[in-house]
C-alpha cells in the first residue's frame with residue numbers, strides 16, 4: 001500500500017515541487033494551501049492524477065484528515081520579506097498556531113512530521129558560515145521578526161513534541177532557494193532582477209550590494225528535504241548551496257544572463273537585511289550524504305527560461321497576489 005503524505009503550502013514554490021517529487025516517488029499526496037501567497041497554477045498539472053488531492057484550507061484552523069497518514073511536510077508560510085511585511089499576523093500564526101495544529105495531527109495519526117525552518121532563524125549572523133549550533137542574532141521586534149520568531153518558535157515546539165510525546169520530527173533550515181515557480185513579484189531578489197530585466201527596467205540593488213547570499217537550485221533543495229524526511233536525524237539540518245556571491249555581483253550576472261541593456265540602480269537597504277549568509281552543510285553531507293549538484297549558471301538558465309515563458313500580463317502585473325482581504329485598513 002502506498003504511503004500517504006500531507007503537504008501544507010502545496011500551491012507555493014517549494015510545496016508544489018515537493019508534491020511533484022512525492023507523486024513521482026509513488027506516494028499518495030494530499031496538498032493543502034489557503035492560497036494567500038500560493039497559486040493553483042503551480043499544481044494544476046497534478047489535478048488529473050489519481051494519487052493527488054487538494055484542499056483549500058488555512059492550517060491555523062483545526063486540520064482534519066480522514067484515514068491514515070504516514071508523513072506531514074509543513075511548508076505553509078509567507079516566505080519573502082515583502083509578504084511578511086504585508087501580512088505579519090498571518091506569518092506569525094501559520095508558524096505558531098499552524099505548526100501546533102499539524103504537530104497535533106501528526107501525534108493523532110502517528111505520522112512523521114518535517115517542518116520547514118529557515119536560515120532566517122540565524123538573523124543577521126555573527127558566525128560565518130552558519131553552523132546549526134549557532135543560536136542566531138535576531139531582532140525580535142524588527143520587520144522580519146514576525147517570520148524569524150515564528151520559525152524559531154516552530155523549531156522549539158517541534159522539539160518539545162519530539163521530547164515530550166516521542167513524536168518523529170525533522171527540521172530543515174532552508175537557505176535561499178530559487179527556480180521555476182517562484183512568484184514573480186514577491187520581492188525576492190531573483191524574481192525581482194529577472195522581472196526587471198524582462199520588463200526593460202533598471203535592476204534595483206539594495207544598499208551598496210556588498211551583502212551576500214548563497215543560492216540553492218530548487219531540485220537540490222527538494223532532494224535534501226526528501227533525504228532528511230527519510231533519515232532518522234532529529235535535530236535541525238541546513239540545506240542550501242554554500243556558493244556565496246554579493247548581491248551587486250549577482251546583479252551583474254543577471255545582466256549577462258538576460259542580455260538586458262539596463263543598468264544597476266541603488267535603493268536603501270531594508271531594515272535588518274542580513275549582511276552575509278552562507279550555509280555550513282557539513283552535517284547534511286555527513287548525515288544525509290547530500291550536497292548540491294546544480295551550479296548557479298545552469299540553475300539560473302532554467303529559472304530564466306521559466307520567467308520568460310510568463311505571459312506579458314503576468315510580467316507587468318505589479319503583484320498578482322491580492323492581500324486586500326488580509327490587510328487591516
Ligand code: UDP
Pocket residue numbers: 080081176187188189190192193204205206207211213247269270273274
Ligand atoms: N535585494 C536587492 N534588490 C531587490 C530585492 C532584493 O538588492 O530588488 C537584496 C535584499 O536586500 C537582500 C538580498 O537581495 O540583501 C536577498 O533578498 P531576498 O528578498 O531574495 O531574500 P532574503 O535573503 O533577504 O530573505
